[in-house]
Amino acid sequence: MLIDCETRKPLGLLPGRDAGTLAAWLREHPGVEVICRDRAGSYAEGARLGAPQAVQVADRFHLWQNLGTAIEQCVRRHNECLRRPGSGPGDRPDIPFSSEPPSAKEMSPIETRIRERHAIVHALLDQGHGIREIARELHMGANTVRRCARTEYPEQLLGSRRQPRPSQLDPYKPYLVL
Known part of the structure; x- marks a missing residue:
């Protein structure tokens, strides 16, 4: 459904959720300056394609959703830094992840696939299969299987998925971080 964000009135209902449908609608309705959309690629x-001159923005809901996702990834990435209350400064943290995975609706398709792959690899390892045998059977690289085998929880794989990329904020981070 397309809505005019200023008047909050519906403009139209698209027959599909693909890029071509939206592009065609935008070409039929020239003059769109700002497009407020969700995170769908x-x-x-x-x-x-339909309105190259238009600025694309996210609404408040999706900004909060993006922020929540970024915070969750940051916490996963730095889980090793966290210590249990009462542990000494030199003690290695041992914070178990919850055994209850989030519901499928909360997970991205990539996260779901990583969790499933981790469970399958560990099930096959428990049955006595070797790394190369599992890799052949699952049509995966041996290094991917090894990485799954080395981790106790799938969250450990999820936290290291992305390498930090340069940001426009990098020059200002010393002033932002306390």
């Missing part, structure tokens, strides 16, 4: 592409 197809909408980004459709907006770029």
